[in-house]
Amino acid sequence: MLKNSVSLFKKQIVLYVLLGFALQFASAYGIHTFQRLIDRISLSSGLGQLGSLLLLYGVLLGACALLNYAAEYPQTQLPRGLTEKLKLLALTRLSNMDYRAYRDLGTGELIQSIENGAQAGAGIVYGFYLRILHELLPTLLFSLLFIGFYSPGIMLVIAAGYAVVFLLTRLLLRFLYSIKASLLASQENLSRYSVRGFMELVVFRLNRRYPDEIRKLNGITDDIVRKNVQIRMVHESFFALFELLIIGVKIVVLALGIRQIAAGESTIGTVLALLLLIDKVYSPIAIFNVIYVNYRLDRLAYDRFERSLDAPEDRNLNRGRQVETLRGSIRFEHVSFRYDADRPALLRGVSFSLPAGSSTAIVGLSGSGKSTLVKLLLGLLKKESGRLTIDGFDIDELCLDSLYARTSYISQDAPIFDDTLRGNLAFDAPADEAELLRALDDVRLGDKLRSLPEGLDTPVGERGMKLSGGEKQRLAFARVLFQRRDLVVFDEPVSALDNITERRIMETVLDRFRGRTLIIVAHRLHAIRSVDRILLMRGGELVDQGRFEDLLARSAYFRELWSKDGDVQAHG
Numbered sequence: 322m323l324k325n326s327v328s329l330f331k332k333q334i335v336l337y338v339l340l341g342f343a344l345q346f347a348s349a350y351g352i353h354t355f356q357r358l359i360d361r362i363s364l365s366s367g368l369g370q371l372g373s374l375l376l377l378y379g380v381l382l383g384a385c386a387l388l389n390y391a392a393e394y395p396q397t398q399l400p401r402g403l404t405e406k407l408k409l410l411a412l413t414r415l416s417n418m419d420y421r422a423y424r425d426l427g428t429g430e431l432i433q434s435i436e437n438g439a440q441a442g443a444g445i446v447y448g449f450y451l452r453i454l455h456e457l458l459p460t461l462l463f464s465l466l467f468i469g470f471y472s473p474g475i476m477l478v479i480a481a482g483y484a485v486v487f488l489l490t491r492l493l494l495r496f497l498y499s500i501k502a503s504l505l506a507s508q509e510n511l512s513r514y515s516v517r518g519f520m521e522l523v524v525f526r527l528n529r530r531y532p533d534e535i536r537k538l539n540g541i542t543d544d545i546v547r548k549n550v551q552i553r554m555v556h557e558s559f560f561a562l563f564e565l566l567i568i569g570v571k572i573v574v575l576a577l578g579i580r581q582i583a584a585g586e587s588t589i590g591t592v593l594a595l596l597l598l599i600d601k602v603y604s605p606i607a608i609f610n611v612i613y614v615n616y617r618l619d620r621l622a623y624d625r626f627e628r629s630l631d632a633p634e635d636r637n638l639n640r641g642r643q644v645e646t647l648r649g650s651i652r653f654e655h656v657s658f659r660y661d662a663d664r665p666a667l668l669r670g671v672s673f674s675l676p677a678g679s680s681t682a683i684v685g686l687s688g689s690g691k692s693t694l695v696k697l698l699l700g701l702l703k704k705e706s707g708r709l710t711i712d713g714f715d716i717d718e719l720c721l722d723s724l725y726a727r728t729s730y731i732s733q734d735a736p737i738f739d740d741t742l743r744g745n746l747a748f749d750a751p752a753d754e755a756e757l758l759r760a761l762d763d764v765r766l767g768d769k770l771r772s773l774p775e776g777l778d779t780p781v782g783e784r785g786m787k788l789s790g791g792e793k794q795r796l797a798f799a800r801v802l803f804q805r806r807d808l809v810v811f812d813e814p815v816s817a818l819d820n821i822t823e824r825r826i827m828e829t830v831l832d833r834f835r836g837r838t839l840i841i842v843a844h845r846l847h848a849i850r851s852v853d854r855i856l857l858m859r860g861g862e863l864v865d866q867g868r869f870e871d872l873l874a875r876s877a878y879f880r881e882l883w884s885k886d887g888d889v890q891a892h893g
């Protein structure tokens with residue numbers, strides 16, 4: 322992902338590096354010009370040329386200021402741009418991810434890991450590689466060039482200083498590495514616990530868990546603050562030691578310089594220029610050590626981020642035979658599936674065949690595998706064995722994205738997302754307002770809509786929090802009615818509806834989708850009495866199938882379910 326995001330900023334990167342070389346050349350040449358100026362004045366020689374030297378010095382200082390200003394543009398754009406693009410690339414990867422791998426990711430941890438990882442990725446590119454190319458390399462190159470010109474012997478003192486700095490850094494890194502690793506883990510934990518606390522107010526309030534949750538988060542926050550302070554203090558100790566080292570080198574150079582001036586072997590200008598160049602030549606090495614430490618720490622966060630998104634892609638989401646038209650005949654032949662390799666298969670040898678344009682209900686007790694079956698049929702989960710065809714084509718050969726263009730699905734868990742009513746019905750696609758209203762009227766949400774001052778532009782809140790459970794389900798129904806796709810799959814769409822609303826909506830749905838393939842997972846059997854076929858699931862097996870009356874007549878298990886359903890209706 323890092324390479325992809327870098328390739329988006331090629332031009333800015335080249336500009337940034339060139340500006341760095343130009344700037345450091347102007348700066349080092351400026352010091353050299355300064356030395357010549359001082360020597361002309363102190364030695365009172367050639368004062369006639371002072372004006373042109375002064376002008377050159379001014380031009381070089383001015384060029385430094387302008388180049389510094391010009392560098393502000395890529396300097397601001399690159400780190401921000403790289404961070405944001407990495408986040409987008411993370412979402413792109415997520416959008417193609419295998420559904421099961423996605424289910425295994427924890428939202429809170431993932432969000433924090435993406436935030437940390439995107440910043441770390443930008444830190445690696447901008448804070449490390451580009452800083453070396455833009456600043457450290459040119460500074461070092463031009464400073465050494467001019468120092469070599471004045472006094473090659475000083476290079477030895479500089480080399481000895483470099484060795485000390487490197488030894489210090491190695492010690493530092495080992496220490497910082499372990500603090501950073503545990504800091505990242507604490508940050509992800511903090512995010513995980515706070516996200517669940519923020520999202521699940523009712524669960525935590527009614528179970529009276531907030532004081533404990535806050536206490537737990539308090540401990541983690543203290544730990545994060547402590548580790549951040551530790552990292553900072555260790556970093557700063559390096560700078561303090563480094564400054565002492567430079568002071569030592571400068572005193573030695575000054576002492577030698579004074580002796581040489583007294584002996585007439587050097588000039589005041591040369592000693593001043595050397596002192597300035599020593600600062601310049603050491604600063605890249607100090608900066609390098611700090612950014613190298615940061616680079617290694619960023620790598621830690623970035624690798625964590627890559628790992629969390631390093632899940633397999635859905636192999637036929639965007640590949641395979643395009644579904645141009647969908648008649649909707651579905652066939653399962655001895656299909657088996659398991660969630661965990663070390664546990665027995667959940668679905669075993671399931672076989673059935675649904676003609677195009679028929680309506681089917683899948684019924685059975687909780688945990689019998691109904692939702693799993695539906696997710697296999699939609700290609701979200703992949704079967705372990707057997708054959709599953711849609712319109713005669715093996716689902717593994719179909720391009721799922723083209724199947725989804727012709728399919729509507731309402732999942733069991735909140736099918737509503739954070740947007741307006743209009744957004745939840747039509748996403749961002751332009752939609753005919755009258756049609757949207759008709760769909761809302763069909764699910765008895767028309768009156769509610771007309772009472773809202775913002776109408777279709779009313780926000781529904783995160784996961785539809787501003788709607789009742791039944792309104793959420795009805796809004797999801799309205800989306801499906803509005804979409805009018807060829808294959809429609811509902812996974813327990815009516816659990817939050819009262820009997821009267823449920824019956825009306827089911828009648829509307831069966832009527833509107835007559836002639837299209839309709840599959841409904843249902844707990845309440847009275848709602849699906851009129852479907853063409855019922856699949857009866859028990860413990861991961863398809864134990865019977867047929868019309869409602871036929872099953873009632875021949876299946877004791879179906880009668881048992883029906884009698885429980887009757888109890889609910891009688892008491893509900």
Ligand SMILES: Nc1ncnc2c1ncn2[C@@H]1O[C@H](COP(=O)(O)OP(=O)(O)OP(=O)(O)O)[C@@H](O)[C@H]1O
Pocket residue numbers: 424660661667685686687688689690691692693694733
């Ligand atoms: N991601 C998963 N990993 C492991 N096991 C899972 C996973 N999802 C579901 N299961 C298990 O598979 C079994 C069947 O689940 P499924 O959701 O298909 O049942 P269901 O018949 O739709 O139940 P319900 O009527 O309660 O929705 C359950 O025992 C469930 O715990």
